[in-house]
Amino acid sequence: xxxxxxxxxxxxxxxxxxxxxxxxxxxxxxxxxxxxxxxxxxxxxxxxxxxxxxxxxxxxxxxxxxxxxxxxxxxxxxxxxxxxxxxxxxxxxxxxxxxxxxxxxxxxxxxxxxxxxxxxxxxxxxxxxxxxxxxxxxxxxxxxxxxxxx
Numbered sequence: 346x347x348x349x350x351x352x353x354x355x356x357x358x359x360x361x362x363x364x365x366x367x368x369x370x371x372x373x374x375x376x377x378x379x380x381x382x383x384x385x386x387x388x389x390x391x392x393x394x395x396x397x398x399x400x401x402x403x404x405x406x407x408x409x410x411x412x413x414x415x416x417x418x419x420x421x422x423x424x425x426x427x428x429x430x431x432x433x434x435x436x437x438x439x440x441x442x443x444x445x446x447x448x449x450x451x452x453x454x455x456x457x458x459x460x461x462x463x464x465x466x467x468x469x470x471x472x473x474x475x476x477x478x479x480x481x482x483x484x485x486x487x488x489x490x491x492x493x494x495x
Contacts (some may be wrong), residue, residue, distance in 0.1 A: 359432055360472070364399045367482030372407070372436070373464050374405055374441070374462065374464070374469065375406060375407060376404075376405060376434060376468050376492050376493070377402055377403070377404050377406055377455055377492070377493045378403045378404075378405070378490035378491065378492055378493065379400070379401070379402050379490060379491055379492075379493050380400075380402070380403070380414075380488055380489070380490055381384075381395065381396070381489050381490065381491050382394075382396070382487075382488070382489035383396065383486065383487070383488050383489075384486070384487040384488075385486050385487075386484060386485040387483070387484040387488075393405075398416055398417050398418060398424050399414060399415065399416050399417060399424075399426060400414070400415060400417055401413065401414035401415075401428075403490060405434070408433060408434075409431060409432065409433055410431055410432065410433075410434045410435070410443060411428050411429070411430070411431030412429065412430055412431065412435075413428075413429070414426065414427070414429070415427045415428075416441040417447040426449065427441045427449070428448075428449060428451050429447075429448070430445055430447050430449065430450075430453065430454075431446065431447050431448075432444075432445045432446035432447060433446065436462070438493045439461050439462055439463060440459065440460075440461065440462075441459075441460045441461070441462040441470075441471065441473075442457060442458070442460070443457065443460070444457050445457070445458065452477075452479070452480060453477065453480075457474075458473060458474070459473050459474065460472060460473030461473060465470060467491055467492040468489060468490070468491055468492075469489070469490040469491075469492070470487070470488070470489050470490075471477070471486070471487070471488045471489075471490070472485070472486070472487045473485070473486065474486075476481050
């Protein structure tokens with residue numbers, strides 16, 4: 346009887362985990378996203394990031410996110426840039442919260458950023474506040490990504 350009970354518990358547990366995995370795997374936010382537009386609002390000023398010489402992707406799986414941003418001139422001119430980071434996230438309806446664990450700008454690590462996300466077909470719009478008191482960072486960002494086909 347005990348063996349039957351243990352087998353039944355194991356079966357129920359495996360079904361629950363499989364269902365959770367299927368739900369997570371089907372989340373439309375999971376994938377690789379390429380940044381196509383970025384706007385920053387700080388105080389009374391609005392800046393539109395020039396992406397003509399940069400490429401940024403955000404990769405989201407069922408538990409983690411990562412972003413990679415670099416210039417397209419391979420660091421050979423004054424526009425050289427490389428930024429990378431990642432961590433865990435939480436998504437509840439349209440509330441997307443990033444917990445930044447890793448970043449090449451180390452002072453950004455261990456911060457939490459809350460955004461609203463909106464999905465329109467293969468387009469992800471992320472809108473929220475980046476705020477780090479110690480660095481004097483307090484701005485709204487609006488980023489538009491398109492899901493990559495690769």
